[in-house]
Amino acid sequence: MHLPRLALAALSVFSLASTAVTAATTGSAESAHGQVPFLSPEQLAQAQGQAEKHAYQSDIARLMRVVVSHLYNDRDVFVRELLSNANDALEKVRLVSLTDSSIMAPAPSLNVSVIADAEGGRIVIRDTGIGMTKEQLEENLGTIARSGTSEFLETIESKNAEGANLIGQFGLGFYSSFLVADRVTVASKPASSSEQWVFESEANADGFQIVRDPRGPTLGRGTEITLYLKDDAKEEYLDVEKLRSLIQKHAEYNSAPIYLWTATTTTVAPGAETALVEKEEKEGDELEIEDDKEEAAESEAVPEAPHWELVNDRQPLWMRDPKQVTEEEYIDFYQKTFKSTDGPLAWSHFKGDAGSTAFRALIYIPSGVPNEFYSKDYVQLESLKLFVKRVFITNDLGANYLERHLDWIKVFIDVDDLPLNVGRDSLQKTRALAQIKRNLTKRIYDLFGQLAREDPEKFDELYTAAGTALKVGAIDDVKNRDRIVKLLRFESSAVNGTTDLDGVVSRRKQGQTQIYYIAGAGAKKAELAQSPFVERILARGYEVLYLTEPVDEMLINTVPTYGGLRFQDVAKDGVTFGDEDADEKAEDEHLTKQFQPLVSYLKQALAQFVDKITVSHRLTTSPCVVTAGTYGYSGNMERLLAAQNAGQGSDNFMLEFAKMQKKNFEIxxxxxxxxxxxEKVEEAGDDEDAQEELNESVAVLWQTALLKSQYQVPDPNAYFSMIESMLRRSLGVSQSAQADVDVKPAPPVETGPPPSEPPPPPAFDLEAELAAQGDEAGAAEAAGKKDSWVDWKEVRHTLKDGIVDTVKAAIPDYDTDEPTEGAYIHQEL
Incomplete structure (x- = not known):
């Protein structure tokens, strides 16, 4: 076989490069990453005399044990957390550089590099980020009082499955290093300092040490984390393919480039080699070597020179064409960016203009609102993320950037240009951000509407969680009120479930000019359907909306009309159907004249409470009802004012004013x-007994109508006394007859000390209780099962004692003074 000198030289270069990289990965990797050599254990050992030793806080040791025990099955999380920290450090540099370019001088390139040193059993992650001073190393890595450690520990111990997500959420991502490493060093240098310091700690240590880096200021600017892997982690995490897949999985959306030191092989096919030989032979410069046809017939793996491979080479999701982004990618981005374990209901990805600058945005509708969202103290700082030129700026543009009722929506914004040398309040007021806010608000409502049209089931899910917020928005957001009202849903007599207002308008009767509704905060649809106010309306086949939320009546007062129809509270004056004729009018006049004696009597008897008494045309089965005037307060509103007054613990002028207003009484x-x-009024004449009985009947009728109309009676005790009096008269019991009761007096005052403990509550006997209720079959069943009942408290103590005995037997040094894992387990039990 003949191999040209040029090809032979190329193979020699590959061989030399491979040898050089082997050397680099075992101690001289300065050629691999900006002339930065590895920090060797020997160098650290020589500097021990100058090291400053610090003790961890009490929570740190517990934290490390909990992280390892609760997250062991998800050890990959360390890659995500350390790369996320590196990315944050780079973003800080980019943010500072926008106003101070000198910070870039020590290390102009912003990147992250990852090296798997197989011979040294370590992974090195370097970034050219903001860096840390000696004091910052101690504060950020050795002192974690400010990072919510106790809350994290309590949460992770109660929600084991969510631990991998929670560790980053609580700002404790660095400690995930100890999932795979038994020793970690962190070298760091900020641009503003000439000194480089090293933090070192072991997984089971009680403290840490900080020492000046014996290599000197080699980093220029940035941080280098070295993980000395545990034996059971080396094979898995020193595999370059494994690291590449983890980086691609967890850091795809990091804005900084991430490089992995890698050496791959290229398979050379026989045809490709022959073509190369023939080409070189034609040049007449060939070197004869031994021919091996059998080897030439087989493909050969040729190693490439080790090099830096850009792993996250994809464009950030928000910069890509929405048509090229998959649903899975949108969901993954949402969960990682906003630290959520749930998926969003819907999203919108778009770009727009804001005056002289452009922006790109992602809007996500979460699957629900936070539990504390309706609290007046609610503040959500993770709902919005603002970037400028792909640099994270802030997640806090103030409580009122997005409208309060939209503050649960997740929004990601990347603006091409913004002034950054101003405070938050001034930044929020810039013309560009104001225009972006208007654009975002419009897009959010458009997304709601799209979801309602295209996926009603998802919109129902959204409305169940956030319907109240939308109603508040319709009250507060005047500019977008029409958009919001179209989205609102209400229970109705005409449909099962809920309806929008467009549906109500489409089902109106001929001549109908009003949308009828009845409000009852906290009431159920079935309860409101039994109200006397809706009797005739439902009987005639008209639709009635049931407003069951406290905010509903205030909302309707804010939005008086919709679709050309006026909202009409059926508990107030003014209900019309639009089809009244002369015959009905004549009949009303006849009935009014017929019942004039009763109306006159009632006006006199109820003058203190009633403004107007009329013969009703709204009732069918009820004898009477109390209504409010057109501008008065309904019973539902009065109850809401009373509840508000109770919560405030002070006088409520509006409530007192409402109580003073006279009502209308319809018979x-x-x-x-x-x-x-x-008949009684006409028969009573001057008979005092008949007059007294009549007055009592009218008072009971009036106050009963108050209750049925959702108002409160002025004096409940007086009302119940009147009911009792009527019952006595009906049953023939004397009004003066009293109950014959022998009351045993209490013993003298106790002069001794009070008991140290309260007596135990009486035992509950299910068998006796069922027998007392007449449930003989249930009592018999309970008696049959009594022998099988278990004292679970005793069982728990027995199990605990058994586990502790097992731990003691398994750990020889259990009873020594030194704290051990066994003692920790006992403590946790």
Missing amino acids: NPRHPLIERLL
Whole structure:
């Protein structure tokens, strides 16, 4: 076989390069990454005399044990957390560089590099980020009081499955290093300092040490983390293919480039080699070597020179064409960016203009609102992320950047240009951000509308979680009120479930000019459907909306009309159907004249409470009802004001004003009680007993109507006394007859000390309770099962004692003074 000198030289170069890289990865990797040599254990050992030793806080040791025990099955998370920290450090540099370019001088390139040193059993992750001073190393890595450690520990121990996500959420990602490493060093140098310091700690150590880097200021600017891997982690995580896949999985959306030191092989096919030989032979410069046809017939793996491979070479998701982004990628980006374990209901990806600058944005609708969202103290700082030229700027543009009712929506913005040398308040008021806010708000409502049209089931899920927020938005956001009202849903007599207002308008009757509704905060649809206010409306086949939320009535007062129809509270004056005729008018006049004696009597008897008494045309089965004037307060609103007053613990002017307003009283002329009451008025004359009985009947009728109309009676005790009086008269019991009760007096005052412990509550006997209720079959079943009941408290103590005995037997040094893992396990038990 003949191999040209040029090809032979190329193979020699590959061989030499491979040898050089082997040397680099075992101690002289300065050629691999900006002339930065590895920090060897020997160098650290020589500097021990100058090291400053610090003790960890009490929570640190517990934290390390909990991280290892709870996240062991998800050890890959360390790659995500360390790369995320590196990316944050780079973003800080980029942010500072926008106003101070000198910070870039020590290391102009912004990147992250990862080296798997197989011979040294370590992984080295370097970034050219902001770097840390000696004091910052101690504060950020050795002192974690400010990072929510206790809350994290409590949360992770109660929600084991979510630990991998929680560790980053609580700012404790660095400690995931100890999932795979038994020793970690962190060398760091900020641009503003000439000194480079090293933090060192072991997984089971009680403290850490900080020492001046014996290599000198080799980093220029940035941080280098070295993980000395545990034996059971070396084979898995020193595999370059494994590292590449983890980086691609966890750092795809990092804005900084991430490089992996790698050496791959290229397979050379026989045809390719022959073509090369023939080409060189034609040049007449050939070197004769031994021919081996059998080897030439087989493909050969030729090693490439080790090199830096850009792993996250894809464009950030928000910079790509939405048509080229998959659903899985959108969901993954949402979960990583906003630290959520749930997927979003919907999203919108778009670009727009804001005056003289352009921006790109992603809007996500979460699957629900935070539990504390409706609290007045709610502040959500993770709902919005602002980038400028792919540099993270802030997640806090103030509480009112997005409208309060939209603050649960997740928004990602990347703006081409913004002034950054101003404070947050000034930044929020810039013309560009104001225009972006308007654009975002419009897009959010468009997304809601799209979801309602294209996926009603998902919109119902959204509305169940956030419907109240939208109603608040319709009240507060005047500019977008029409958009929001179209999205609102209400329970209705005409449909199962809920309806939008467009549906109500489409189902209106001929001549109908009103949308009828009844409000009852906290009531169910079935309860409101039994109200006397809706009797005739439902009987005639008209649709009624049931407003069951406290905010509903305030909302309707803010939005008086929709689709050409006016909202009408059926508990107030003014209900019309639009099809009234002369015959109905004549009948009303006749009934009014017929019942005039009763109306006159009621006006006199209820003058203190009633402004107007009329013969009703809204009732069918109820004898009477109490209504409010057109501008008065309904019973539902009065109850809401009373609840608000109770919560404030102070006088409520609006409530007192509402109580002072006189009501309207409507009577049903076709109801037997009203007909009989008319007869009683006509028969009573000057008979004092008859007048007294009549007055009592009217008072009971009036106050019962108050209750049925959702109002409160002025004096509940007086009302119940009147009910009792009527029952006595009905049953023939004397009004003066009293209960014959022998009351045993209490013993003298106790002069001794109080008991040290309260007596135990009486034992609950299910068998006796069921027997007392007449459930003989249930009592018999309970008696049959009594022998099988278990004292679970005793069982728990037995199990615990058994586990502790097992731990003691398995750990020889359990009873020594030195703290051990066994003692920790016992403590946790």
